[in-house]
Amino acid sequence: MRRSLWVLALLLAAGGPALAQETPDPAVVAKIEDQAFNHSQVMNIAFYLTDVSGPRLTNSPGYFRAANWVKNTLTDWGLSNATLEPWGDFGSxxxxxxxxxxxxxxxxxxxxxxxxxxxxxxxxxxxxxxxxxxxxxxxxxxxxxxxxxxxxxxxxxxxxxxxxxxxxxxxxxxxxxxxxxxxxxxxxxxxxxxxxxxxxxxxxxxxxxxxxxxxxxxxxxxxxxxxxxxxxxxxxxxxxxxxxxxxxxxxxxxxxxxxxxxxxxxxxxxxxxxxxxxxxxxxxDNKGDKQGYDVVGEIPGTDPQLKDQLVMLGGHLDSWHSSTGATDNAAGSAVMLEAVRILKTLDLHPRRTIRIVLWSGEEQGLFGSRGYVKNHFADPTTMDLKPEQPKVSAYYNLDNGSGRVRGVYLQGNEAVRPIFASWLTPFASLDASTLTIRNTGSTDHVSFDAVGIPAFQFIQDPLEYDTRTHHSTADSYDHLSAEDLKQAAAIVATFVYQTAVRDQELPRKPLPEARPAGARPF
Amino acid sequence: MRRSLWVLALLLAAGGPALAQETPDPAVVAKIEDQAFNHSQVMNIAFYLTDVSGPRLTNSPGYFRAANWVKNTLTDWGLSNATLEPWGDFGSxxxxxxxxxxxxxxxxxxxxxxxxxxxxxxxxxxxxxxxxxxxxxxxxxxxxxxxxxxxxxxxxxxxxxxxxxxxxxxxxxxxxxxxxxxxxxxxxxxxxxxxxxxxxxxxxxxxxxxxxxxxxxxxxxxxxxxxxxxxxxxxxxxxxxxxxxxxxxxxxxxxxxxxxxxxxxxxxxxxxxxxxxxxxxxxxDNKGDKQGYDVVGEIPGTDPQLKDQLVMLGGHLDSWHSSTGATDNAAGSAVMLEAVRILKTLDLHPRRTIRIVLWSGEEQGLFGSRGYVKNHFADPTTMDLKPEQPKVSAYYNLDNGSGRVRGVYLQGNEAVRPIFASWLTPFASLDASTLTIRNTGSTDHVSFDAVGIPAFQFIQDPLEYDTRTHHSTADSYDHLSAEDLKQAAAIVATFVYQTAVRDQELPRKPLPEARPAGARPF
Structure with a gap:
């Protein structure tokens, strides 16, 4: 019922070939939703990130328990190149x-x-x-x-x-x-x-x-x-x-x-x-090693022309330490992991390579994503672009608690609005249809945005995030909302898939100017 | 403004001499309100019962710290016969x-x-x-x-x-x-x-x-x-x-x-x-003494014909132990203490004797009030009345948290309705005007009700009582609402005063039947 309605809406609304190209394939969305809602692993993933790993303060044993579990799990799922990748010096x-x-x-x-x-x-x-x-x-x-x-x-x-x-x-x-x-x-x-x-x-x-x-x-x-x-x-x-x-x-x-x-x-x-x-x-520290580590894994692209291009998704895996960082940000990490599990399980042959990265050092200043971006794409203080920078079509981030997705912050990128509007069409009945031109800050997508890579954070229902759980002793597994996380995984998987199969990369904003080295970065 | 309005309302509504007799003297109410709102001691009293005394589990040192502070404070205020009175065996x-x-x-x-x-x-x-x-x-x-x-x-x-x-x-x-x-x-x-x-x-x-x-x-x-x-x-x-x-x-x-x-x-x-x-x-225990103790104090009556009659008020002073029992029931205790402080300070010459008793053992089964009632008034299993039983015009209790008074549970005593309606008239603008024939249970007024003494618990706004503070680690001073407690003290003081100066005692319900010795009492 729900699906047939939005297909009808698309048929009625379709203004031309450009929009038609953006329309998600209903059969693919149906498969993604079936995985997300009927075969969900998101709470099981969250269990391993929270209860089993414990507090995930960057460079603490709890962080490495979670990071290694993620690496091994990505490998078990059949992802490629799953590894802990150093991003620079963090400290103890x-x-x-x-x-x-x-x-x-x-x-x-x-x-x-x-x-x-x-x-x-x-x-x-x-x-x-x-x-x-x-x-x-x-x-x-x-x-x-x-x-x-x-x-x-x-x-x-x-x-x-x-x-x-x-x-x-x-x-x-x-x-x-x-x-x-x-x-x-x-x-x-x-x-x-x-x-x-x-x-x-x-x-x-x-x-x-x-x-x-x-x-x-x-x-x-x-x-x-x-x-x-x-x-x-x-x-x-x-x-x-x-x-x-x-x-x-x-x-x-x-x-x-x-x-x-x-x-x-x-x-x-x-x-x-x-x-x-x-x-x-x-x-x-890790045997004297004070570097910080992100966790990376890939679903290789299948289109010979596009497979060296990237669709990235992630969220920070580290947490503050007084609970098990369930809504900040096991929730976002679990949704991103669940999204790649769904895409891998469905064997959908993405044209571009899909790369998930879960960050560390976010709570102390977005260090893991800033380091990664600097190593791979560009230093925002010089804006000398590395060869991989133009190849990232988009980075998607989730880090606003356990609430379901209500839409996307366009981060000032007006050109992506019609594309995202089409991609959200199947999810209007799941209450996700809002696009705002606004920026949102304070988490890892801004590290990408700062060097000109299209990077987006989803709008999520706040639930108790701002009042009870964010950086608190109450940030535990029981404060996660399973139904909300399942919905988010379906939407993220669809966005990542659409970005991976689209003919073109997503449109970009003009390249930002280099920022003074002493400036607070974002 | 507020006062002149209710005086006008009373003048308009006064149907005859019976009602007129019940009308609170506006000058007295004005003095009580001035004390309650402009010279309040209720939060200071609450500070000594909670922060200073600590948890007040019956027969623990914290209970005796609070009980002795109350006894000394009543004496300092000029009340008579302030004492810790044993009510029976409690245990350690x-x-x-x-x-x-x-x-x-x-x-x-x-x-x-x-x-x-x-x-x-x-x-x-x-x-x-x-x-x-x-x-x-x-x-x-x-x-x-x-x-x-x-x-x-x-x-x-x-x-x-x-x-x-x-x-x-x-x-x-x-x-x-x-x-x-x-x-x-x-x-x-x-x-x-x-x-x-x-x-x-x-x-x-x-x-x-x-x-x-x-x-x-x-x-x-x-x-x-x-x-x-x-x-x-x-x-x-x-x-x-x-x-x-x-x-x-x-x-x-x-x-x-x-x-x-x-x-x-x-x-x-x-x-x-x-x-x-x-x-x-x-x-x-108290040097081997395992009796439980209530705290008593009196403002002696001044009418030679009525001074051996009593108006009683109270609430339980004991608490559970995981916080400092602020809303359960330092709140009620502080309001009752503040009410007698106000009445004593104003030197209003009550005709009947006003007796405040703060109970112990309430949390384990209303033991302190049941023991006191049995010792002074009647054993509910025999209903043989002691000489003091007929002399208690009313007992007023407060034990529903820190919320302001919204009215009174009539406890099945329809005959007091017009009397209480008149007494509440000055407080309609303070949102206290509800009378319900219903019983309310689970606290110390039922010990009096069970032996035929008119006994009433006030209706109070719940605030966080049922959700957060009742018997919890969050039952601390900061969860008290000063403005609510001031309002409650003004109303309780007025009710006690009116009961003390009324020509007759309050009407009674028929005497209850004796209850089997093995029955759960209430």
């Missing part, structure tokens, strides 16, 4: 061996805390009184000189809890999608000397200075919280950046905002607060 | 000294677990493999004989997570309140021999049998979870009942449902799961 990974925190006075109560990534170990089980450190600058810090030895440091925080009258999860409704289609003024390229950047740098510099001061003064640990993390959900990242730019030696844990507020209220009321805690962690 | 309290749990294989990750009340200690830090125990009866248990020594037991669980598309918090809207006013068929008194009770007892008996089996077999601990506890919120009680009917010696922890599911998935996939954990706890 990091892994927890022990984490414990509790209130000890005025009474005992365990605190559901989680250490930030790359945080230092304590010297075994330690305990100390809490001191509130309220300093806006290095001068104010001097007030605490000599007062922090053996203490546990908390910063003032009077955030209110996030709104409980609003549901955590949402799906886009028509008005959201319509609003999304209004073009925005193009975002100004980041200017490294702008006031905002300067302020950002100052804040970062003071945070590092403060951390060094606290360490020098002999503080035992620092506790922090944030408002998004209510009800027991913690949002946990690192000090910022990756291991290399962290001051070593200060233990830094995230605690529930409610506990942080409790501690602050007690201290302010003059009631001594004592905590005990233990963090044991170690930096990890 | 229980307190945590250490709680830690973590996944150890297939990788390390801390698990945000919380021990059930009265659970046993482990022998220091222990670790063991997880075994799924799937037994419906004692015969099936035998399959596990000899297989559980040094193991950690998990039971199957395939609950799905609670709906994320629905907000945690809600307020009643007009249609909810209208529906609440439709009378329900009177609930049948519990029949101890009913099929449901029999099934309940069978399940309880098997749970105890299973626990004894697991302990005899040498299992290290049992882990459980429940669906309400998603996102890091844990709902933690005890094995059921109080310490006395628990099998000693088995460590039982609640873990996040997502972690429970993860462990079950891994075990079912044949991937060994190992955990490490440590629980240290001890049973507590």
């Amino acid at each position: 990974g990091w892994e927890l061996d022990k984490s414990y925190l509790a209130l000890k006075a005025p009474y005992y109560q365990p605190i559901m805390a989680y250490p930030k990534a790359w945080t230092a170990s304590t010297k075994g089980l330690v305990s100390g009184a809490v001191v509130l450190v309220d300093a806006k600058d290095s001068l104010a810090l001097l007030n605490y000189k000599g007062k922090l030895k053996g203490k546990i440091v908390v910063f003032p925080n009077d955030d209110t809890l996030a709104e409980p009258f609003k549901a955590d999860a949402m799906r886009y409704v028509d008005t959201d999608l319509a609003k999304m289609q209004e073009p925005l003024p193009e975002r100004r390229r980041g200017n490294p000397d702008s006031a905002r950047m300067a302020q950002f740098r100052l804040r970062g510099a003071f945070a590092r200075q403060q951390a060094a001061f606290l360490k020098d003064e002999g503080a035992l640990m620092v506790l922090s919280g944030n408002t998004r993390g209510k009800d027991g959900t913690l949002f946990v990242q690192s000090w910022g950046g990756n291991a290399q730019n962290l001051p070593a030696g200060l233990t830094d844990m995230v605690i529930p905002i409610e506990d942080l507020h409790r501690i602050i209220r007690l201290v302010k009321a003059g009631i001594p607060v004592e905590l005990e805690g233990e963090v044991k962690s170690h930096f990890t | 309290g229980w307190e945590l000294d250490k709680s830690y749990l973590a996944l150890k294989a297939p990788y390390y990750q801390p698990i945000m677990a919380y021990p059930k009340a009265w659970t046993a200690s482990t022998k220091g830090l222990v670790s063991g493999a997880v075994v799924l125990v799937d037994a419906k009866d004692s015969l099936a248990l035998l399959n596990y004989k000899g297989k559980l020594k040094g193991k950690i037991v998990v039971f199957p669980n395939d609950d799905t997570l609670a709906e994320p598309f629905k907000a945690d918090a809600m307020r009643y809207v007009d249609t909810d309140l209208a529906k609440m006013q439709e009378p329900l068929p009177e609930r049948r008194r519990g029949n101890p021999d009913s099929a449901r009770m029999a099934q309940f007892r069978l399940r309880g008996a098997f749970a105890r049998q299973q626990a004894a089996f697991l302990k005899d077999e040498g299992a290290l601990m049992v882990l459980s979870g429940n669906t309400r506890g998603k996102d890091g919120t844990l709902f933690v009680q005890s094995w059921g009942g109080n310490a006395q009917n628990l099998p000693a010696g088995l460590t039982d922890m609640v873990i996040p449902i997502e972690d429970l599911h993860r462990i079950i998935r891994l075990v079912k996939a044949g991937i060994p799961v190992e955990l490490e954990g440590e629980v240290k706890s001890h049973f507590t």
Whole structure:
């Protein structure tokens, strides 16, 4: 029923041969949908990426468990050239061996805390009184000189809890999608000397200075919280950046905002607060190798004229560490893997080569995709193109949680609109029909976009991504939506297939200008 | 503006002297509202009950910290006869000294677990493999004989997570309140021999049998979870009942449902799961005294004819132990305390004596109020009335979270409807105007109702009570709503004052029949 309707719609709408060429073959779409919905492996894939692999912090053992599972699985499925490919120097990974925190006075109560990534170990089980450190600058810090030895440091925080009258999860409704289609003024390229950047740098510099001061003064640990993390959900990242730019030696844990507020209220009321805690962690690397690795695999093209051209798809495989990175981004990784499994299983003889790459170092700055793009296609600071750059017809990315696909961000590429509109036609009944000219950022497609390769991120229903799971202790398998992931796999597989069999490569935007080496890249 | 409107409404509506007598004095209400809203102490009281006292499990040190703070505070405010009054034998309290749990294989990750009340200690830090125990009866248990020594037991669980598309918090809207006013068929008194009770007892008996089996077999601990506890919120009680009917010696922890599911998935996939954990706890009592204690205080009546009559108000002070029992029931306790503070501060010369009692043992079966009622007023199994029984005009209770008052459950007492309707008139603009003939149960007013004393629980907006905070790790100070509690204090103070100055006691329902000694009381 659903299929016959869209075929009819296509027949009625078909304006000419150009559009007709873009029309997905209903028989192929039917096979893809049958695989995606009736023979789905997407939750099984997600199980291995999350529950079995564990947290996938870049260069941690969990990341390599997942990456090797992906490599072996791609090989088992019959893909070619499955490998872990180094993209450049990342630095050490990091892994927890022990984490414990509790209130000890005025009474005992365990605190559901989680250490930030790359945080230092304590010297075994330690305990100390809490001191509130309220300093806006290095001068104010001097007030605490000599007062922090053996203490546990908390910063003032009077955030209110996030709104409980609003549901955590949402799906886009028509008005959201319509609003999304209004073009925005193009975002100004980041200017490294702008006031905002300067302020950002100052804040970062003071945070590092403060951390060094606290360490020098002999503080035992620092506790922090944030408002998004209510009800027991913690949002946990690192000090910022990756291991290399962290001051070593200060233990830094995230605690529930409610506990942080409790501690602050007690201290302010003059009631001594004592905590005990233990963090044991170690930096990890791959036998001294501090390179970061992406995972690659291919379905070779079958058209002698086109098989050296590429259709690429991917998402980042690495995660933050306080859960198993289910919606960020086992979801996207599993969908991309499921899409290539479907295409390989169906043996559809793509004309171009299909290459999947799952990235690492995304959470610390899109490092894995930036390194890969620089190695294969172009350095965005020079824009000298390598021979492979013109051969990539498109890169497709998925990294907005577990929600079904509602459409595509065209990333400013108006010429692809009619093509994608045709490709989405079979999926209107699955609620995926929105195309917006807007850019979306913050994930790996921008590494490709920056060197002139057509690169797209899909629009996905947010579900709980922005409220509960993104970088949090709640980002686990149970927060995945199987039906949403199946729909996404069907659509991605179709887009990749269409790109692989199209006569021409996808139209490109004008090549961007080279960007200053010191600029924040995207 | 608000006040002048309701005075006008009263003038227009006043049908005769009977109603006029019930009309709250606008000057008194104005003073009460000024205290409640402009000089509120309710959040400060709540701070001492929650943050400062800690978890208030009955007969634990936290309970006695709070109870003594209440006694001293009532005395400081000038109330009379403030004391801790024993209500009967409870048994030991229980307190945590250490709680830690973590996944150890297939990788390390801390698990945000919380021990059930009265659970046993482990022998220091222990670790063991997880075994799924799937037994419906004692015969099936035998399959596990000899297989559980040094193991950690998990039971199957395939609950799905609670709906994320629905907000945690809600307020009643007009249609909810209208529906609440439709009378329900009177609930049948519990029949101890009913099929449901029999099934309940069978399940309880098997749970105890299973626990004894697991302990005899040498299992290290049992882990459980429940669906309400998603996102890091844990709902933690005890094995059921109080310490006395628990099998000693088995460590039982609640873990996040997502972690429970993860462990079950891994075990079912044949991937060994190992955990490490440590629980240290001890049973507590008050120098060998295992009686439970309520906290009492009075504002003496000033009318020589009526001062030996009582208006009572209260709520339970005890809590479950995994947070600080803010919405259950520091909220209700703080509102009742604030109401007597307001009435004492305003020096309103109540005709009858006002007595506040905060209960213990509520969470294990309304023990504190049942004991108090039996000691002072009547034993519901004989219904022989003590001399004080006829002298209690009313008992008011608050125990439905932090939400503002929307009205009163009349508890089947139709004769009080016009009286309460008049008393609520000033508060229509504060959205409190609903009276329902319905009973509400499960808290301490039913102990009074059972012996024929007019006893009422207020209708409160649920906020997050049913979804997030009730008996959970999220039941902390930050989940209180200050504005709601202020409104509730103003209304409770007015109701108590009106009851204390009314010429007659409140009308009573017919005296209930004596109930069989073995019956579940309410």
